[in-house]
Amino acid sequence: GQSLEQPSEVTAVEGAIVQINCTYQTSGFYGLSWYQQHDGGAPTFLSYNALDGLEETGRFSSFLSRSDSYGYLLLQELQMKDSASYFCAVPSGNTPLVFGKGTRLSVIA
């Protein structure tokens, strides 16, 4: 089985930095993915960490610590368009991807 824990809501100011945490429990860990979903939109792949450390892609970075079963998504220079739900996801058993419950990020002016 697996479980993924992430905060349900986060609010941050435009231009600031926000970190969305994800802790996981799963048998046979292979890597942690992050997806973004705007209201009414499709989930969009953001990043994947299979190894410990920080992966940077533009304003977004993702971090993984396998020993702590923990990862986070870091969003810098927040923009209003970053308001969305963010899901961490892991493979679990035979299921290629199981999503966490999602963190709803609200960016305010």
Added chain:
Amino acid sequence: DTEVTQTPKHLVMGMTNKKSLKCEQHMGHRAMYWYKQKAKKPPELMFVYSYEKLSINESVPSRFSPECPNSSLLNLHLHALQPEDSALYLCASSQDRQSYSYEQYFGPGTRLTVT
């Protein structure tokens, strides 16, 4: 072309109707997925096709019947649905199921309402 298309965008159907959802991708991906997503919930996996063969059925009721006519197309046939089946149905694809399932490309979804 990194697009997954889905039709229709919206669908309203009665409990006795039969309808189909369609999904198409032209990225050469060999794995395709159906997910169900309720409001304010994460996507939940329903089916996985790998190289046009059904590889995973997550104990989905038989009123949902998937079909993969070829490597680019995925259908979901619906029959005798219940109001609780109302949801956003998302199709996704990835290069393959084994090594690249962590990076899935999603279509915009079909918003289904069962009356």
